[in-house]
Amino acid sequence: MSLAHKFKLVFFSPAPNTRGVLDHLFNTFLAHVGKIGNYQRCAFLTRGTGQFAPTADANPTIGQLGKLEQVEEDRVEVHPYEEVAYDVYRLEDY
Helix, strand or coil: CCCCCCCCEEEEEEHHHHHHHHHHHHHHCCCCCCCECCECCCCEEEEEEEEECCCCCCCCCCCCCCCCEEEEEEEEEECCCCCCCCCCCCCCCC
8 A cells, every 4th residue: 555645636617617627637647637547537527506696806707796696517526546436524513
């Protein structure tokens, strides 16, 4: 077992921008991001709907101030794993 730390990157992207973001990550960090054994450019994508309402101090790329916006987004997960991937989430009171 390697002592090197491994990290899983999860991000959300408007669906039309996902391919560009992934291409940038894979082209910039090909040896590390999305490499699983003899495979490269690996990722898991889940399509969904994100929503937000920009406040008065926001500078929204998408949407208008004070208006609820719903956008088709992708949740993207990339990880350099060699074994089964899993997530563990600790829940905190807030």
